[in-house]
Amino acid sequence: MATSSPALREAQHDLETQANALSKLQKDIAKNHQVRKQYTIQLGENELVLKELELLSEDANVYKQIGPVLVKQDLAEANANVRKRIEYISGELKRLDGTLQDLEDKQNSKKDTLLKLQQKIQVLQAGKSKS
Template structure:
Protein backbone atom coordinates (compact mmCIF):
# COMPACT_ATOMS: atom_id res chain seq x y z
CA UNK A 1 0.00 0.00 0.00
CA UNK A 2 2.81 2.44 0.85
CA UNK A 3 4.53 1.87 -2.50
CA UNK A 4 1.33 2.80 -4.36
CA UNK A 5 0.89 5.95 -2.24
CA UNK A 6 4.55 6.86 -2.90
CA UNK A 7 4.00 6.36 -6.62
CA UNK A 8 0.86 8.48 -6.39
CA UNK A 9 2.81 11.29 -4.65
CA UNK A 10 5.46 11.11 -7.38
CA UNK A 11 2.76 11.42 -10.02
CA UNK A 12 1.26 14.40 -8.16
CA UNK A 13 4.69 16.12 -8.09
CA UNK A 14 5.18 15.37 -11.77
CA UNK A 15 1.74 16.84 -12.48
CA UNK A 16 2.57 20.03 -10.53
CA UNK A 17 5.86 20.45 -12.41
CA UNK A 18 4.17 20.00 -15.77
CA UNK A 19 1.42 22.44 -14.77
CA UNK A 20 4.05 25.03 -13.78
CA UNK A 21 5.82 24.54 -17.12
CA UNK A 22 2.51 25.00 -18.92
CA UNK A 23 1.85 28.19 -16.98
CA UNK A 24 5.26 29.58 -17.99
CA UNK A 25 4.55 28.72 -21.63
CA UNK A 26 1.20 30.51 -21.45
CA UNK A 27 2.91 33.63 -20.06
CA UNK A 28 5.47 33.49 -22.88
CA UNK A 29 2.66 33.21 -25.42
CA UNK A 30 0.86 36.21 -23.90
CA UNK A 31 4.10 38.25 -23.98
CA UNK A 32 4.64 37.24 -27.60
CA UNK A 33 1.12 38.43 -28.46
CA UNK A 34 1.76 41.81 -26.79
CA UNK A 35 5.03 42.35 -28.67
CA UNK A 36 3.41 41.23 -31.92
CA UNK A 37 0.57 43.71 -31.40
CA UNK A 38 3.07 46.53 -30.87
CA UNK A 39 4.96 45.64 -34.06
CA UNK A 40 1.72 45.36 -36.03
CA UNK A 41 0.75 48.88 -34.95
CA UNK A 42 4.20 50.19 -35.87
CA UNK A 43 3.99 48.50 -39.26
CA UNK A 44 0.66 50.18 -39.95
CA UNK A 45 2.02 53.58 -38.91
CA UNK A 46 5.11 53.20 -41.10
CA UNK A 47 3.07 52.08 -44.10
CA UNK A 48 0.91 55.17 -43.65
CA UNK A 49 4.03 57.38 -43.53
CA UNK A 50 5.29 55.72 -46.71
CA UNK A 51 2.00 56.45 -48.49
CA UNK A 52 2.23 60.08 -47.38
CA UNK A 53 5.83 60.34 -48.59
CA UNK A 54 4.84 58.86 -51.97
CA UNK A 55 2.28 61.67 -52.40
CA UNK A 56 4.95 64.39 -52.06
CA UNK A 57 6.76 66.14 -54.90
CA UNK A 58 10.52 65.61 -55.11
CA UNK A 59 11.20 69.20 -54.04
CA UNK A 60 8.95 69.00 -50.95
CA UNK A 61 10.42 69.71 -47.53
CA UNK A 62 10.47 66.71 -45.20
CA UNK A 63 11.27 67.01 -41.50
CA UNK A 64 12.18 64.32 -39.03
CA UNK A 65 11.48 64.66 -35.33
CA UNK A 66 14.64 63.98 -33.34
CA UNK A 67 13.98 64.54 -29.66
CA UNK A 68 12.34 67.99 -29.35
CA UNK A 69 13.81 69.23 -32.68
CA UNK A 70 12.55 68.98 -36.27
CA UNK A 71 15.48 68.32 -38.61
CA UNK A 72 15.19 68.78 -42.37
CA UNK A 73 15.69 65.52 -44.25
CA UNK A 74 16.04 64.60 -47.91
CA UNK A 75 12.86 62.99 -49.31
CA UNK A 76 14.77 60.03 -50.81
CA UNK A 77 16.55 59.45 -47.50
CA UNK A 78 13.28 59.61 -45.57
CA UNK A 79 11.71 57.18 -48.05
CA UNK A 80 14.64 54.76 -47.71
CA UNK A 81 14.56 54.95 -43.91
CA UNK A 82 10.84 54.19 -43.75
CA UNK A 83 11.22 51.27 -46.19
CA UNK A 84 14.07 49.83 -44.09
CA UNK A 85 11.95 50.19 -40.96
CA UNK A 86 9.04 48.40 -42.65
CA UNK A 87 11.39 45.64 -43.77
CA UNK A 88 12.78 45.26 -40.23
CA UNK A 89 9.33 45.22 -38.61
CA UNK A 90 8.06 42.66 -41.15
CA UNK A 91 11.05 40.41 -40.40
CA UNK A 92 10.39 40.73 -36.66
CA UNK A 93 6.74 39.82 -37.17
CA UNK A 94 7.77 36.70 -39.11
CA UNK A 95 10.20 35.77 -36.33
CA UNK A 96 7.49 36.30 -33.69
CA UNK A 97 5.02 34.18 -35.69
CA UNK A 98 7.56 31.37 -35.89
CA UNK A 99 8.28 31.65 -32.17
CA UNK A 100 4.56 31.70 -31.38
CA UNK A 101 3.96 28.58 -33.44
CA UNK A 102 6.79 26.82 -31.59
CA UNK A 103 5.41 27.90 -28.20
CA UNK A 104 1.91 26.73 -29.11
CA UNK A 105 3.25 23.33 -30.17
CA UNK A 106 5.09 23.03 -26.84
CA UNK A 107 1.92 24.07 -25.02
CA UNK A 108 -0.04 21.36 -26.85
CA UNK A 109 2.49 18.66 -25.95
CA UNK A 110 2.55 19.83 -22.30
CA UNK A 111 -1.24 19.60 -22.15
CA UNK A 112 -1.11 16.06 -23.53
CA UNK A 113 1.57 15.11 -21.00
CA UNK A 114 -0.54 16.56 -18.17
CA UNK A 115 -3.56 14.62 -19.39
CA UNK A 116 -1.56 11.37 -19.40
CA UNK A 117 -0.32 11.97 -15.85
CA UNK A 118 -3.86 12.77 -14.70
CA UNK A 119 -5.08 9.52 -16.23
CA UNK A 120 -2.31 7.59 -14.47
CA UNK A 121 -3.29 9.24 -11.16
CA UNK A 122 -6.94 8.29 -11.73
CA UNK A 123 -5.93 4.71 -12.53
CA UNK A 124 -3.76 4.60 -9.40
CA UNK A 125 -6.63 5.87 -7.23
CA UNK A 126 -9.01 3.35 -8.76
CA UNK A 127 -6.65 0.50 -7.83
CA UNK A 128 -6.36 1.77 -4.23
Protein backbone atom coordinates in the same frame (compact mmCIF):
# COMPACT_ATOMS: atom_id res chain seq x y z
CA MET B 1 -6.87 6.27 3.75
CA ALA B 2 -3.25 6.10 4.90
CA THR B 3 -0.30 7.74 3.15
CA SER B 4 -0.38 7.63 -0.62
CA SER B 5 1.82 5.24 -2.55
CA PRO B 6 5.21 6.42 -3.84
CA ALA B 7 4.01 6.05 -7.44
CA LEU B 8 0.99 8.27 -6.73
CA ARG B 9 3.10 10.91 -4.97
CA GLU B 10 5.58 10.90 -7.86
CA ALA B 11 2.78 11.24 -10.41
CA GLN B 12 1.25 14.13 -8.46
CA HIS B 13 4.66 15.83 -8.28
CA ASP B 14 5.12 15.35 -12.03
CA LEU B 15 1.65 16.79 -12.60
CA GLU B 16 2.49 19.87 -10.56
CA THR B 17 5.80 20.34 -12.40
CA GLN B 18 4.15 20.00 -15.80
CA ALA B 19 1.32 22.38 -14.78
CA ASN B 20 3.91 25.00 -13.78
CA ALA B 21 5.73 24.54 -17.10
CA LEU B 22 2.41 24.94 -18.96
CA SER B 23 1.67 28.11 -17.02
CA LYS B 24 5.07 29.55 -17.99
CA LEU B 25 4.46 28.68 -21.65
CA GLN B 26 1.09 30.41 -21.52
CA LYS B 27 2.72 33.54 -20.07
CA ASP B 28 5.33 33.44 -22.85
CA ILE B 29 2.57 33.13 -25.46
CA ALA B 30 0.73 36.11 -23.97
CA LYS B 31 3.95 38.15 -23.98
CA ASN B 32 4.57 37.17 -27.61
CA HIS B 33 1.06 38.32 -28.53
CA GLN B 34 1.62 41.66 -26.79
CA VAL B 35 4.94 42.30 -28.58
CA ARG B 36 3.40 41.19 -31.88
CA LYS B 37 0.53 43.63 -31.37
CA GLN B 38 3.00 46.50 -30.84
CA TYR B 39 4.94 45.59 -34.00
CA THR B 40 1.72 45.32 -36.00
CA ILE B 41 0.71 48.82 -34.90
CA GLN B 42 4.17 50.16 -35.80
CA LEU B 43 3.99 48.45 -39.20
CA GLY B 44 0.65 50.09 -39.93
CA GLU B 45 1.98 53.51 -38.90
CA ASN B 46 5.07 53.14 -41.06
CA GLU B 47 3.08 51.98 -44.08
CA LEU B 48 0.88 55.06 -43.66
CA VAL B 49 3.97 57.30 -43.50
CA LEU B 50 5.32 55.65 -46.67
CA LYS B 51 2.04 56.32 -48.51
CA GLU B 52 2.17 59.95 -47.39
CA LEU B 53 5.79 60.28 -48.52
CA GLU B 54 4.91 58.86 -51.94
CA LEU B 55 2.29 61.61 -52.38
CA LEU B 56 4.90 64.35 -51.98
CA SER B 57 6.65 66.06 -54.87
CA GLU B 58 10.44 65.77 -55.24
CA ASP B 59 11.04 69.30 -53.93
CA ALA B 60 8.81 68.96 -50.84
CA ASN B 61 10.26 69.70 -47.43
CA VAL B 62 10.41 66.67 -45.13
CA TYR B 63 11.27 66.94 -41.47
CA LYS B 64 12.30 64.27 -39.03
CA GLN B 65 11.73 64.68 -35.32
CA ILE B 66 14.85 64.05 -33.25
CA GLY B 67 13.97 64.61 -29.63
CA PRO B 68 12.22 67.97 -29.37
CA VAL B 69 13.75 69.27 -32.64
CA LEU B 70 12.54 68.96 -36.25
CA VAL B 71 15.46 68.39 -38.63
CA LYS B 72 15.13 68.81 -42.39
CA GLN B 73 15.64 65.54 -44.24
CA ASP B 74 15.97 64.62 -47.89
CA LEU B 75 12.80 62.99 -49.30
CA ALA B 76 14.72 60.03 -50.76
CA GLU B 77 16.50 59.47 -47.45
CA ALA B 78 13.21 59.63 -45.53
CA ASN B 79 11.67 57.17 -47.98
CA ALA B 80 14.61 54.78 -47.64
CA ASN B 81 14.51 54.98 -43.82
CA VAL B 82 10.81 54.20 -43.68
CA ARG B 83 11.23 51.27 -46.09
CA LYS B 84 14.09 49.87 -43.96
CA ARG B 85 11.94 50.23 -40.85
CA ILE B 86 9.06 48.39 -42.56
CA GLU B 87 11.45 45.64 -43.65
CA TYR B 88 12.82 45.31 -40.10
CA ILE B 89 9.36 45.22 -38.50
CA SER B 90 8.14 42.65 -41.04
CA GLY B 91 11.16 40.47 -40.24
CA GLU B 92 10.44 40.75 -36.52
CA LEU B 93 6.81 39.79 -37.10
CA LYS B 94 7.92 36.69 -39.04
CA ARG B 95 10.32 35.78 -36.24
CA LEU B 96 7.59 36.25 -33.64
CA ASP B 97 5.22 34.08 -35.68
CA GLY B 98 7.81 31.30 -35.73
CA THR B 99 8.37 31.63 -32.00
CA LEU B 100 4.63 31.64 -31.38
CA GLN B 101 4.16 28.46 -33.42
CA ASP B 102 6.95 26.79 -31.44
CA LEU B 103 5.41 27.89 -28.12
CA GLU B 104 1.96 26.68 -29.15
CA ASP B 105 3.39 23.29 -30.18
CA LYS B 106 5.09 23.01 -26.78
CA GLN B 107 1.85 24.07 -25.06
CA ASN B 108 -0.11 21.35 -26.85
CA SER B 109 2.54 18.80 -25.91
CA LYS B 110 2.37 19.88 -22.23
CA LYS B 111 -1.43 19.64 -22.29
CA ASP B 112 -1.19 16.07 -23.62
CA THR B 113 1.37 15.20 -20.95
CA LEU B 114 -0.87 16.70 -18.23
CA LEU B 115 -3.86 14.74 -19.46
CA LYS B 116 -1.87 11.48 -19.39
CA LEU B 117 -0.59 12.25 -15.89
CA GLN B 118 -4.12 13.01 -14.66
CA GLN B 119 -5.32 9.71 -16.10
CA LYS B 120 -2.40 7.88 -14.46
CA ILE B 121 -3.24 9.48 -11.09
CA GLN B 122 -6.90 8.47 -11.46
CA VAL B 123 -5.87 4.89 -12.19
CA LEU B 124 -3.50 4.86 -9.21
CA GLN B 125 -6.17 6.32 -6.92
CA ALA B 126 -8.77 3.86 -8.20
CA GLY B 127 -6.35 0.96 -7.60
CA LYS B 128 -5.60 2.22 -4.09
CA SER B 129 -9.27 2.56 -3.16
CA LYS B 130 -9.91 -1.04 -4.25
CA SER B 131 -7.11 -2.32 -1.97
